[in-house]
Amino acid sequence: MKKFLLLTILGLAICTSAKLQAQDYQSAVGLRLGYPLAVSYKTFISEQGALEGFAGFRSWIGYSWVSINGAYQHHFPISGVDGLQWYAGGGAGIQFWNWKGTVLDDGNTSFGIFGALGLDYKFANAPINLSLDWMPTFFINGYLSGFGGGYGSLAARYTLK
Numbered sequence: 279m280k281k282f283l284l285l286t287i288l289g290l291a292i293c294t295s296a297k298l299q300a301q302d303y304q305s306a307v308g309l310r311l312g313y314p315l316a317v318s319y320k321t322f323i324s325e326q327g328a329l330e331g332f333a334g335f336r337s338w339i340g341y342s343w344v345s346i347n348g349a350y351q352h353h354f355p356i357s358g359v360d361g362l363q364w365y366a367g368g369g370a371g372i373q374f375w376n377w378k379g380t381v382l383d384d385g386n387t388s389f390g391i392f393g394a395l396g397l398d399y400k401f402a403n404a405p406i407n408l409s410l411d412w413m414p415t416f417f418i419n420g421y422l423s424g425f426g427g428g429y430g431s432l433a434a435r436y437t438l439k
Contacts, residue, residue: 303400303437306407310334312431314345320407320435326353328365340377347371349394349413361400365411368393373417389418392429405437 305321316334323329328351336343349369356362373388396411412430417423 303405303407304439306435306437308407308433308435310431310433313429314343316345316347316431318433318435320351327351328353330369341375343373343375343388345371345373347392349392351394351396351398353398361402363398364396365398366393366395371415387419388423390415390426391418392416396430400437407433407435407437409433409435 303322305319307317307319310316310318310332314334314336316332318330318332320328320330330349330351331347332349333346334344336345347369348371349367351365351367353363353365356364368391370389370391373390375386375388392413392415394411394413396409398407398409400407410430410432414425414427415429416425
């Protein structure tokens, strides 16, 4: 227990002495590494408000889907760490399903609405933005109707400006 406490204090001291600083960014493009795996474009439309569009692919045993999604995210700074913000928001998407290589007879399209809760970080001296989020989704129709809580991702993006 003493070793764990010592390592924790040492780690916090190193992190604080590194003095992470961040610069604001206007837009970024990159990958969302999660469910679904997606290409992402994020742009700020105000100081705290951002729009993100992402198109992705997910595959599992016996099925796959392609999705197109859009979200609004409202950002709030976290004091003490420059460049780190948390955000909340929501959006909607459409999923095109394929089951075992054939299109489903009862509908091959699902519409979903989702919430978004996450963290966003912009590195100070590099054009890199990272975010980590959770996006619980309610599917309205199609093969997968109902609630799905296992959606979200780690995103790595290149900042454009």
